[in-house]
Amino acid sequence: MKRGSLERWMQFVAPLSLVLLWEVLVRSHVLDARFFPAPSEIVSTFRKFAVSGDLASNTWSTLQRIVVGSLLGGIPGTILGLAMGINRYVRAYFDPVIALLYPIPKIAILPLIIFIFGLGEWSKYTLIAIGVFFLMTINTQSGVRQIDKVFIDVARAYRIRPWAFYTRVLLPGALPNILSGVKLSIGLAIVLGVAAEFTAAKSGLGYTIFNSQQLLDIDTLYVALVAVSVLGFVMTLGLEMLDRKLLPWIRR
Amino acid sequence: MIDAPERAARPAIRIDHLTKRYDSGLLAIDDVSLEVAAGEFLAVVGPSGCGKSTLMRILAGLESATSGTTEILAAPAAKNVLPAATVFQEYSLFPWMRVAENVAFGFESLDVPKDEVKARVDEILKLVGLEKFHNAYPHELSGGMKQRAAVARGFVVDAPVMFMDEPFGALDEQTRVNLVGELGALWERTKKTVVFITHGIEEAVTLADRVVVMSKNPGTFKAVITIDLPRPRDAIKIRADKAFGEYVVQIWDLLR
Numbered sequence: 411m412k413r414g415s416l417e418r419w420m421q422f423v424a425p426l427s428l429v430l431l432w433e434v435l436v437r438s439h440v441l442d443a444r445f446f447p448a449p450s451e452i453v454s455t456f457r458k459f460a461v462s463g464d465l466a467s468n469t470w471s472t473l474q475r476i477v478v479g480s481l482l483g484g485i486p487g488t489i490l491g492l493a494m495g496i497n498r499y500v501r502a503y504f505d506p507v508i509a510l511l512y513p514i515p516k517i518a519i520l521p522l523i524i525f526i527f528g529l530g531e532w533s534k535y536t537l538i539a540i541g542v543f544f545l546m547t548i549n550t551q552s553g554v555r556q557i558d559k560v561f562i563d564v565a566r567a568y569r570i571r572p573w574a575f576y577t578r579v580l581l582p583g584a585l586p587n588i589l590s591g592v593k594l595s596i597g598l599a600i601v602l603g604v605a606a607e608f609t610a611a612k613s614g615l616g617y618t619i620f621n622s623q624q625l626l627d628i629d630t631l632y633v634a635l636v637a638v639s640v641l642g643f644v645m646t647l648g649l650e651m652l653d654r655k656l657l658p659w660i661r662r
Numbered sequence: 663m664i665d666a667p668e669r670a671a672r673p674a675i676r677i678d679h680l681t682k683r684y685d686s687g688l689l690a691i692d693d694v695s696l697e698v699a700a701g702e703f704l705a706v707v708g709p710s711g712c713g714k715s716t717l718m719r720i721l722a723g724l725e726s727a728t729s730g731t732t733e734i735l736a737a738p739a740a741k742n743v744l745p746a747a748t749v750f751q752e753y754s755l756f757p758w759m760r761v762a763e764n765v766a767f768g769f770e771s772l773d774v775p776k777d778e779v780k781a782r783v784d785e786i787l788k789l790v791g792l793e794k795f796h797n798a799y800p801h802e803l804s805g806g807m808k809q810r811a812a813v814a815r816g817f818v819v820d821a822p823v824m825f826m827d828e829p830f831g832a833l834d835e836q837t838r839v840n841l842v843g844e845l846g847a848l849w850e851r852t853k854k855t856v857v858f859i860t861h862g863i864e865e866a867v868t869l870a871d872r873v874v875v876m877s878k879n880p881g882t883f884k885a886v887i888t889i890d891l892p893r894p895r896d897a898i899k900i901r902a903d904k905a906f907g908e909y910v911v912q913i914w915d916l917l918r
Contacts, residue, residue: 560754567722567748568819569771578770582758659758659799 447629455629456636464618469637471614472607475531476599479538484595487546488588494547495554496580508547516541516598517605524610534606541602542595549594553587554580586660589653596645604638615641673697674736674823674855675721682716682881683728690716692880693730700736700822701853705866706874709917713881714859715827721857722748722825736822736855742772746823749816752809752832755800761811762787762796768819786818787811790844806837810844817848826858830865842868843897850894863917867909868897875916885916 429449435441436448443451459465494501520537527533557580565579607616618634654662675698682691690713698704706714719725721732734745747768755764762783769779787793790810800808809829816824829845830838842865849856849869860866866873870889877884889909891900900906 558753560750561756563719563724564748564750564754564756564767566724567750567825568768569744570767571771574770578759578767579756582756585758657758659801661801 444628447632451629452632452636456633459630459633465633465637468613468615468618468634469641471611472600472603472616472638473641475534475606475614476538476596476603478531479535479603480542480595480599482535483539483542484546484592487543488550488591491547491550491588491591492554492576492580492584494551495584496576501551504547508544512544512548516602520606520609529610533610534603537606538599538602541598545595545598546588546591549587549591550584553584553591556587557583586657589649589656593646593649596649597642600638600642600645672700674700674702674734675857676731676733676735677717677721678731678733680717680720680730680732681728682713682720682725689880691720692882694881694883695730696874696883696886698855698857699871700855702871703849703856703858703869704872704874705858705860705870706876707860707863707866707913707917708876708881708884709878710861712876712878714876716881717876718748718825718827718857718859722746734823738822742774744768744772744819744821746825747816747819747821749812749824749826749829751828752805752812754812755808755815757800760797760799761792761803764800764811765815765818768815772819782818782820786814789848790814804837805833806841809833809841813841813845813848817852817854820852821854823855824857826856828859828861831861838862838865839897845869846895846897863910863913864901867891867906867913868895868900873909873913875913877917887912 432441432446433449436443436446447455456465490500490504494504516537519540520533523533523536527536561579561583565575570579603614604616604619607614608620611617615634615638619631619638622628622630622634677694677696677698680691680694681689683689694717706717708714716725720727721734736745738745755761756767759767765787766779766783784793787796790813792807792810792814795803795807795811800811803811813826813829816826830841833841846869856869858866858869867889873887873889874883875885875887876882887909891903891905891909
């Protein structure tokens, strides 16, 4: 077997073998089924949850919060990051502000956000947007600043016009970092979205997790966990495809 | 060696009492003057840190002089032409642009019709042997091919003056000699005014009409040597020429 295909095979087998081990441990009563229901149990609950439409509707709630919140934070974050990368005065102005605000755990401001925006969708959007905003600002800025000086020289030597300088040199040069910012942002948006749904929602996967714990419906809790995991996995996969599409010039 | 600034009959570039002192106090260039004739190939050699790259950056408008002036006097043939094009060291191709886009980059600031740009890019790529690599990304090219593309990017805009900053510095010896030969042929065809910065003495003698030898601390012109070798020159055969060897030795002696 070639090394590449062996690797792929192992990647496929690893999760399956762990699930199998889990199943065996529950059936042999090594693991307490009240806390760790057998995977076969979870699968049958998953099926019920999917058939009833609860799976789709809750996943959709969480997904749309993540997408709307990420766009609300990500677009201004990217623009500010570009401006900070290009202009030293913009950077001098915003650097200390960001250095002070970035370390605050975003979840710690959720009570304040609920106080301001109430329990509706906007509290979730805002929390996610704030988290994503910082990640995109920081990543975009470093992307612009690490563009090799020789490219700036070439642009100047050929007297490039400002607009072409941004679109042909700075933006594509910073794009790899911008896209890693997007990847980090998706991860953070899922964390913040699910966490916000614990307290301030009547739908979503975070709500499902929290609510099933309250109802001691641990099977459903696991179903929601699996759904969160799959959601994150699919989004990461999608981003990797986007990466390949947008960065064909990167040696892989 | 040089008492008065060298005068050229039909100057394309004039360097007049140029001095560059960095904020650190380092005197990179100390009061140098020179005229480069239209159509002349001028090579500048010198040890690392002698200010030869700084000289080119000032000429290309990438850095400012502390005092003195540099002027490009050669008028572009048309209004859609840059006064000067610059070829940089290796790694100056934009990794995110395909070869053809990279080569066409010099047209970004000029209002040249799209199909004319395409025709000229096609022509120059054929001339440097990259016609099959239009759509390749730089990372798919060898070092020599990258520098052929970089040279093509400089020549394609047809500016009367070319600045080249150690364009072959990072290449292996064999590729380097080949590219020197190709550049010589390209220059014979176009007769542009070239300022060619290099640390390769043999490539300077092979290509140049005159070689400026710089010394460092402070950076000054130690000598300007006229290379009186027949053209066209063959980058390999010229090595067997007695006069070639004497020029090389003369320059080595000056750098000691």
